[in-house]
Structure formats: structure tokens, C-alpha cells
Amino acid sequence: xxxxxxxxxxxxxxxxxxxxxxxxxxSLGIPDDFPPDVLAEALxxxxxxxxxxxxxxxxxxxDPAGSRDLDQAFQLDRTASGWRVRYAIADVPGFVQSxxxxxxxxxxxxxxxxxxxxTVPLHPVAISEGKASLLPGEDRPAxxxxxxxxxxGAETSHRVERAWVxxxxxxxxxxxxxxxxxxxxxxxxxxxxxxxxxxxxxxLRGGASLNLPDxxxxxxxxxxxxxxxxxxxxxxDWNAQLSLMTGMAAASLMLEAEVGILRTMxxxxxxxxxxxxxxxxxxxxPWREGQAYGEYLRGLDRNDxxxxxxxxxxxxxxxxAGYATFDGEPPAGSVQAAVAAPYAHVTAPLRRLVDRWGLVxxxxxxxxxxxxxxxxxxxxxxxxxxxxxxxxxxxxxxGSINRVEAALLRHRVGERFPAIVLEVFDGKARIxxxxxxxxxxxxxxxxxxxxxxxxxxxxxxxIVTGTVxxxx
Numbered sequence: 033x034x035x036x037x038x039x040x041x042x043x044x045x046x047x048x049x050x051x052x053x054x055x056x057x058x059s060l061g062i063p064d065d066f067p068p069d070v071l072a073e074a075l076x077x078x079x080x081x082x083x084x085x086x087x088x089x090x091x092x093x094x095d096p097a098g099s100r101d102l103d104q105a106f107q108l109d110r111t112a113s114g115w116r117v118r119y120a121i122a123d124v125p126g127f128v129q130s131x132x133x134x135x136x137x138x139x140x141x142x143x144x145x146x147x148x149x150x151t152v153p154l155h156p157v158a159i160s161e162g163k164a165s166l167l168p169g170e171d172r173p174a175x176x177x178x179x180x181x182x183x184x185g186a187e188t189s190h191r192v193e194r195a196w197v198x199x200x201x202x203x204x205x206x207x208x209x210x211x212x213x214x215x216x217x218x219x220x221x222x223x224x225x226x227x228x229x230x231x232x233x234x235x236l237r238g239g240a241s242l243n244l245p246d247x248x249x250x251x252x253x254x255x256x257x258x259x260x261x262x263x264x265x266x267x268x269d270w271n272a273q274l275s276l277m278t279g280m281a282a283a284s285l286m287l288e289a290e291v292g293i294l295r296t297m298x299x300x301x302x303x304x305x306x307x308x309x310x311x312x313x314x315x316x317x318p319w320r321e322g323q324a325y326g327e328y329l330r331g332l333d334r335n336d337x338x339x340x341x342x343x344x345x346x347x348x349x350x351x352x353a354g355y356a357t358f359d360g361e362p363p364a365g366s367v368q369a370a371v372a373a374p375y376a377h378v379t380a381p382l383r384r385l386v387d388r389w390g391l392v393x394x395x396x397x398x399x400x401x402x403x404x405x406x407x408x409x410x411x412x413x414x415x416x417x418x419x420x421x422x423x424x425x426x427x428x429x430x431g432s433i434n435r436v437e438a439a440l441l442r443h444r445v446g447e448r449f450p451a452i453v454l455e456v457f458d459g460k461a462r463i464x465x466x467x468x469x470x471x472x473x474x475x476x477x478x479x480x481x482x483x484x485x486x487x488x489x490x491x492x493x494x495i496v497t498g499t500v501x502x503x504x
Contacts, residue, residue, distance in 0.1 A: 062428065082173050084176075094267075095203075147428055167202070176197060249432055292393045295377050329346060356415065441500055
């Protein structure tokens with residue numbers, strides 16, 4: 033699906049939008065900057081030197097172009113029996129000491145927040161884009177995972193140890209995808225076959241992913257905003273499999289050690305499954321009996337408007353995600369339903385609070401050592417901290433998108449637009465315009481069905497509240 037762009041160019045609208053976005057931050061209690069004691073602690077922070085030295089291994093990072101907060105670096109080898117994946121994760125626990133000012137502020141924030149008017153990082157830049165970031169050419173302490181895979185991509189062994197690493201190169205997704213497509217040599221040369229093997233393992237497990245197109249607010253150098261939709265590149269999916277594999281290994285270590293924190297999501301109940309199946313039939317894309325829902329979702333043609341409606345309907349199958357801690361008996365329902373395996377978050381400590389606990393627990397479990405007291409005693413606090421930050425992140429994201437959508441339509445009230453109907457409930461439809469890219473609701477006639485295209489009129493657009501209204 034090509035990217036659709038609509039620019040916000042009127043200076044008055046830009047000013048109103050900037051004020052509305054700023055007010056949204058204030059209403060959600062999002063901080064503008066770090067307190068002085070947190071910044072001072074970040075500047076002074078040092079981590080203990082690891083005993084293991086892996087700086088001779090040519091690690092590489094792979095992230096969106098221009099990224100500076102680099103959580104992960106990889107090195108891939110082919111072996112006689114399959115592949116070896118080394119996955120280095122930034123040593124945030126080494127720099128952020130429990131009980132310190134940075135720790136307290138990170139617990140208050142929970143995760144890095146992404147807003148239309150700027151990023152609100154979890155840690156000061158001195159840590160997130162400096163001392164702890166796996167920048168190329170820099171010696172860094174890291175938690176290095178070593179995962180052995182057989183020729184089918186199934187993991188056969190794993191371990192994690194703290195070590196010195198040095199990334200050799202910072203790769204980005206578009207350039208690396210182009211290099212692999214052209215058959216050029218790259219540190220990511222094996223990523224395609226490993227990623228594809230792991231995707232097949234996901235299919236065999238019964239795992240599922242929505243893979244909805246990303247909607248992103250983009251601000252250009254002139255201050256103009258737009259909303260873009262884009263599909264992930266194949267290399268992003270392959271790279272994500274490294275993180276998923278590491279998260280499953282982390283969960284395994286925690287369950288064996290009988291202490292840790294898992295990322296959980298319940299399987300959809302029969303009522304949700306029946307409702308989704310009924311909606312796929314109505315769309316003319318029936319989900320057949322006996323087919324895993326992950327396999328069904330993977331087979332949808334993303335260029336078909338009905339598929340977008342089916343994916344929107346499938347959101348109901350991916351609800352209830354959270355975190356569960358345990359110290360002794362593992363929690364009931366420890367399987368993350370979409371992953372179709374026990375799973376833990378350990379690969380993004382620069383941007384997500386919970387990973388700091390997961391890493392130190394796994395390192396202790398892998399070495400046979402004791403889990404640090406600070407981590408063990410504070411584990412029960414983490415789910416609530418993450419739930420609060422996730423709620424705030426969702427409110428910030430949706431509120432920002434709503435305000436940009438209203439700004440894009442501010443001078444187009446009264447115009448008519450084609451729109452795809454995503455879903456219909458009780459005479460009200462959730463619709464999506466394609467140019468500008470806007471999602472909204474409106475009343476529709478009783479015979480309007482999901483997956484069809486209708487014409488709607490923009491009736492109102494309020495930047496202050498981020499509301500738009502349409503009539504069909």
C-alpha cells in the first residue's frame with residue numbers, strides 16, 4: 033500500500049496544533065525535562081567492568097535511520113548444525129543504580145514516550161544516547177545472549193553473560209533491505225534465512241501477529257505535520273524474530289529459576305473467536321474451521337480493503353496483555369498467546385523499564401548466581417508501573433493522532449471523501465480516509481458493510497479537542 037501524505041501548511045493551524053499538543057502533554061502529566069539531580073547522576077554514572085571480553089566479535093546494530101538509543105546489537109554465524117545468534121543488550125542496570133535518582137525517575141516514567149512534538153525518553157540522553165547505547169566503535173558493557181539454533185531454526189540452547197562488546201557498524205532498515213535484496217555482503221547477510229526459519233517456527237507454534245500498517249506522525253524541517261501509513265519491511269520482521277527468540281529464552285530461564293516477570297496475554301475466549309469468525313464470513317474472507325488464527329491473518333492480502341477490515345476486527349483477539357511476577361510457583365497462564373510460548377521483555381532496557389529487572393534475573397539464572405536483592409524485592413511493583421506508563425503512552429499516541437487529524441481537516445469541513453469501512457456496530461461505522469489518512473466514526477445506512485468503500489462529508493474538525501465528525 034503506497035504511503036499517502038497530507039501536509040498541514042497553514043501557519044494558523046500549525047500554531048493551534050502546537051498549542052493543543054502541548055496542552056495534551058500537560059493534561060497527561062508528561063514531564064518536559066529531567067530533574068537536575070537525575071541529570072547529574074546520569075553524567076557521573078559508571079558501570080562495573082565486565083570480566084568477559086567479547087570486543088573481538090563484530091557486532092552490528094540495526095534500527096530506524098538516525099537512531100541513537102541503540103538497545104541491541106547482533107552477530108550471526110552459520111554452524112554445522114544450523115546457526116548461532118549472539119545478541120548484545122545494553123547494560124542499563126549497570127548505569128542505573130537501584131534507589132538512586134535515575135531509578136526513581138525511570139519508575140515514574142515507565143517507558144520512552146513518542147509524541148508528535150518530540151520524544152520523552154525513559155533515561156537522560158547521557159545514558160540512552162551515550163554511555164549505555166551500543167553505538168558503533170564504542171566499548172560498551174552489555175548482556176550478551178548466545179542462542180544456538182538447529183537447521184530448522186528451533187532453539188537448542190541459550191545463555192546470557194555480561195561482557196564488553198564493540199559494535200562495528202550501525203545499519204538502518206531501508207539501506208540494509210536494499211543491500212540484501214541486491215545480494216551484497218552485510219553483517220545482516222544471514223538475517224533473512226534465520227528470520228524466515230524463526231517465522232516458520234512461529235507458525236508451527238501457532239503464534240500470531242496482526243502486522244497492521246504503522247501509522248506515524250511525521251514532522252518535517254519546516255514544522256509541517258502529516259500522518260503516514262507504512263508497512264514494515266521484511267527485514268524488520270526478521271529482526272523482530274531475534275528479539276522474540278531472546279524473550280522466549282529469557283522466560284525459560286526465569287521459569288527454571290522460579291523467579292521473574294513474564295509478558296502475558298490470555299488466549300481469546302470462544303465468544304471472541306466466534307464473533308471474529310462471523311465477521312470474516314460477512315467480509316467474504318471466511319476463516320475456515322480448524323485453521324489457526326495466526327495462519328489466517330498471515331494469509332490476508334494487505335492490498336484488499338476487506339483485509340484491513342478483517343485485521344481491525346482481529347484486534348479483539350489480542351487483548352489483555354500485561355505482566356506477571358513470580359517468586360516460587362510460576363503464574364497460571366504463563367503463555368503469551370500471540371507468541372504461543374512463555375515470553376519476557378529483556379531486549380529494550382533503554383526504552384522500557386521492565387527489561388532492567390528481566391536482564392538481571394536472567395543473568396543470575398544463567399550463571400547460577402543469586403538474583404540481586406533490589407530486583408527480587410521490587411519485582412511485584414513493576415507490573416503496575418508498566419500498566420500506568422502503557423496507559424499514558426496509549427493516551428498520548430491516540431490524542432496526538434486525533435489532534436493532527438483535526439488539523440489536517442480544519443480547512444476541509446464540508447468536503448466529501450472516499451472512506452473504507454473498517455467495522456460496523458449498531459448503525460455506526462469506524463471508517464478510514466486514505467487522503468488525508470484519518471480514522472473516525474460516523475453513522476451509516478443499515479445496508480453498509482465492513483470492507484466496502486463509501487463517501488462521507490467532513491462535518492467538523494476541532495484541533496483543541498482532537499475531534500472530527502463525518503456524515504455519510
